[in-house]
Amino acid sequence: MDSPQQDAALEQLSSVVQLGDSVASGEGTLYGYEWDSSGQDWVGGNINARWPEPYPDCHTSQYAYGNVVATYFGATFHQYACTGATFDNGISAAETSDGTEYRPAEFGNWDTKADLNADYDAAAPQLVLLTLGADDVQFVSIVEDCIKNAYAYYWDLEVERCVDHNPGSTIQTDFLDYLPTLEQNYGTLLTWIKERAQAENAPEPKIIVTTYPNPLPPDGALCNDTNYLYADQIKYLWSLVDQLNGIITETVDALDDPNVAVADISGAYTAQGTSHIWCSDDPWAYGLSIYSVTSPSSFESQAPFHPTPDGQESVAEHVIPVVHQWFAPATPTDSETPVSTDPESTTTG
Numbered sequence: 258m259d260s261p262q263q264d265a266a267l268e269q270l271s272s273v274v275q276l277g278d279s280v281a282s283g284e285g286t287l288y289g290y291e292w293d294s295s296g297q298d299w300v301g302g303n304i305n306a307r308w309p310e311p312y313p314d315c316h317t318s319q320y321a322y323g324n325v326v327a328t329y330f331g332a333t334f335h336q337y338a339c340t341g342a343t344f345d346n347g348i349s350a351a352e353t354s355d356g357t358e359y360r361p362a363e364f365g366n367w368d369t370k371a372d373l374n375a376d377y378d379a380a381a382p383q384l385v386l387l388t389l390g391a392d393d394v395q396f397v398s399i400v401e402d403c404i405k406n407a408y409a410y411y412w413d414l415e416v417e418r419c420v421d422h423n424p425g426s427t428i429q430t431d432f433l434d435y436l437p438t439l440e441q442n443y444g445t446l447l448t449w450i451k452e453r454a455q456a457e458n459a460p461e462p463k464i465i466v467t468t469y470p471n472p473l474p475p476d477g478a479l480c481n482d483t484n485y486l487y488a489d490q491i492k493y494l495w496s497l498v499d500q501l502n503g504i505i506t507e508t509v510d511a512l513d514d515p516n517v518a519v520a521d522i523s524g525a526y527t528a529q530g531t532s533h534i535w536c537s538d539d540p541w542a543y544g545l546s547i548y549s550v551t552s553p554s555s556f557e558s559q560a561p562f563h564p565t566p567d568g569q570e571s572v573a574e575h576v577i578p579v580v581h582q583w584f585a586p587a588t589p590t591d592s593e594t595p596v597s598t599d600p601e602s603t604t605t606g
Contacts, residue, residue: 267585270330274337274380274462275323276348276363276446277388280469281338283318283569285543285560292565294538298481298546304554312360315339315352316559320566323386325573326580331587335380337363340559343393344442367449378453382462384580385450390501391469393439395431400562402427403494404485404545419490432497436504443508447517463583464517466509468502470525470564470572471495472535472542480536482544499523520579525564525571533568541568 275281290302308316317336327334339352339360346352349366352359365373391397403419410417418425424433447464454461473495474480477488486494502523509519526533526541533541543560564572577586 267581268383268583270327270332270383270580270584272335272380272382273323273327273330273332273384273386274335274377274382275321275386277338277386278342278347278390278392279316279338279340279559279563280391280467280572281321281323281386281388282316282336282340283321283324284316284340285558285563286318286320286566286569287316288558288560290543290547290560292540296481299543299560302547302555302558302560304557312339314354314357314359320569322564322569322572322576325570326386326576329573329577329586330580330584332384333380335376335382337374337377338388339363341392342389344389344439344446347392348389348446364446364449367453378457381459383460384584385462385464386467386576387446387464388467388469389443389446390439390505393442394435394501395427396497396501396562397559399428399431399497400494403490407486407490410487417487417490419486420493421489421496424493428497432501436500440504440508443505444512447509447512447514451516461516463580465520465576465579466505466517467520467572467576468505468523469498470522470542470568471498471502472526472540472544472562473498474534474536478536481546482535482540485545485548518579518582520576522572522575525568525575528571533571541565541571 287308288302288306290299293300307313317338321336323336324334339347341354342348342352342363348363350372351361362372362374364377365371402425406415406418409415417423419428450464451461473491474483475492475495477492479488483491506519506521509517533539535542535544541564543563543565545561547555547558547561549555
């Protein structure tokens with residue numbers, strides 16, 4: 258990605274902090290999957306791939322979009338995102354799963370002053386990137402429930418759910434009923450970020466909240482990456498991602514805060530009019546064809562639904578113009594040089 262000449266009217270960016278979940282961490286990109294264009298599916302990959310210390314369960318990688326953004330602007334990147342993170346489990350408190358702590362809180366609870374991330378303060382962020390919400394509404398569990406139902410429905414064991422006329426209890430409880438709480442949590446976190454800077458007499462950071470890229474075919478197309486589902490289920494799941502993105506955008510826009518903006522990355526899987534969603538010739542998101550009934554361990558992979566390195570690059574390209582409203586990019590010479598990083602940068606969650 259080429260950098261334009263610096264704009265003298267814009268501030269130089271030196272410190273970027275990333276908060277959020279698996280899209281922000283770079284989940285999936287280090288398993289080693291490759292797209293087989295002839296078979297139209299994902300091949301290879303190592304489910305036991307080692308992820309960087311000190312928080313390997315967070316599945317962070319150098320391909321994460323925030324690292325691309327920071328490099329473009331010549332800034333230090335501080336990566337705190339962690340796969341599976343939610344507001345309650347990861348952002349405001351330590352992230353745990355089945356009794357295992359993935360990492361300390363990415364931000365901490367500003368109201369109670371509990372679990373505050375000292376590294377966040379040391380980073381003195383000028384820009385905070387935030388990708389959050391998919392795990393709060395349990396999207397992975399929703400997809401799993403839809404796949405199980407599709408299998409049972411095929412054998413006439415259950416009525417079809419995960420469709421517009423019958424969402425099912427999982428979608429109703431985890432997604433539809435939870436949306437008001439998600440809106441509230443967004444408002445809380447954005448307020449905390451501002452109040453924390455004020456309490457430390459530090460400049461208030463700019464905040465960019467992203468939506469989510471949507472790999473699902475809106476027309477319900479069937480292919481190796483979608484064939485665990487029915488067409489009407491695919492279309493309904495697509496609408497849920499679209500609804501989540503709408504909630505994120507409306508919540509941030511309602512703040513009417515000049516220091517907070519939305520980067521809409523919902524179209525990150527399209528480039529120059531060419532589609533890179535599932536069922537295209539060159540998808541930029543890992544698909545369900547990673548899972549194989551002949552390889553039970555493949556179902557432990559967390560790659561499906563996450564951007565490939567190309568997908569992460571495209572996400573960054575959608576975020577960079579929003580950052581550029583506040584900050585000048587690095588000079589061409591600087592942008593070709595790897596940015597300096599702290600101990601919790603591109604190798605951590």
